[in-house]
Amino acid sequence: MSVAQTLDQRIREDIERNIRSGAWRPGDRIPFEHELVAEYGCARATVSKALTALSRAGLIERRRKAGSFVAHPHVQSAVLDVPDIGSVIAARGDAYRFELLKRGERKHAAGDPLEAAGAMLTIEGVHHAAGEPFGHEQRLISLAMVPQARDVDFTAEAPGSWLLGHVPWSEARHRIAAVPADARLARLLGIAPGTACLQLERWTWQLGKEVTWVRQTFPGDRYDLVAQFTPQSR
Amino acid sequence: MSVAQTLDQRIREDIERNIRSGAWRPGDRIPFEHELVAEYGCARATVSKALTALSRAGLIERRRKAGSFVAHPHVQSAVLDVPDIGSVIAARGDAYRFELLKRGERKHAAGDPLEAAGAMLTIEGVHHAAGEPFGHEQRLISLAMVPQARDVDFTAEAPGSWLLGHVPWSEARHRIAAVPADARLARLLGIAPGTACLQLERWTWQLGKEVTWVRQTFPGDRYDLVAQFTPQSR
DNA sequence: ACAAATATTATGACTAGACATAATACGGTC
């Protein structure tokens, strides 16, 4: 099967195979650490490393004194990659362009998706693939958090990829929904009003402070999200 | 801030804060393990545990001889929880019911979303919340993999939750798209034809063999997906 | 000057222990 691998990986995979094959069912107790130590002839730290990994992956639950048990699956948990739009289009071999429609600056207003007070940069634009409209983007950037954004020319670079390079390693929350295109969106994207669109909203913050909010809307027939290789958890 | 925590967690969080705050930027070398050992006055295994976790989270890259470096973010990677529909509705405090529309059995046909040959169970139904239609489901189940499914009464329990309890710890691939409701779907869900719907497709397999395929469709105004707390990676 | 051989160094995996902690099982008391 697989080639050279470490002992803790082998232990992990042996246990995982027993769980995924159904040989060990949810609720079953798996062997105690000291039993695995005896079986593999290794130190307890090595067994523990394997079990810690399985526990973090949600496959087992460890209980002091009682032992470790195969977890009960509850939700399907998937890792969803939300790539930069420019790179998605480039990967398909199409030319990419960001068309800046509007750019403004204003104070925080009630009902804004960004809750932090202070000055904000507002950006609206359309992503193009191979010359055709691909998706619409509405964005707010907190100027308190990213003052340099004031001096950036977003006709040359899309705000998303600029932010990725200049405000790295932030955190985010995503919301995915299906919405009909309103009249304005339909005109901008060259589609019929009411067309089903995939809408992705993302709030990004850095150390608990809001950096940017973006709402991207794509016609349903031009874009979909794929969440690959999905273990269950918890 | 936080209360009692382990030393490796503290080291991990200290480094993570430096990265997320932007103090250490992508490409920067973080302190060597032996420097962190001196700083925290602990064993190298403890520092290594923290760095291993950061590396698996995609925040740093470790290179032998060279040291460890802050990774360059590329895509937004989010953990998406796709819960069982029944529990979603129950969590909102509404009554849940699965209405079985059709149930059949047939051989594999060309173009089926499940590629494995053999007999398949076909199921169609509607999920109801508080007496109102909530979403539509079309499903195929491989009878070679789950022969017991033949004897289950899916009017009592939705196939999704039954499978979760009887074929645990499988793997899956998801696809999310926005589609307009066709005439039949519109009638079943009590919505206007063309209404924007969120469509979730899921292929599930166990140890490399296909178990089930499902396509769930929800009117856009009744359901959306939220991907929480999203670290970037790779 | 350039390439090959060698030394150095940081990470990676591991061992054989120690002590802490939480949950269970056991025993004795009322």
Add this chain to the structure above:
DNA sequence: GACCGTATTATGTCTAGTCATAATATTTGT
């Protein structure tokens, strides 16, 4: 038999070290 304190036990975190491995620096040979 119900209740409470104590002993036991499996996990959880950690130490102080070893040996291996991969990549960089340095030296050596031509």
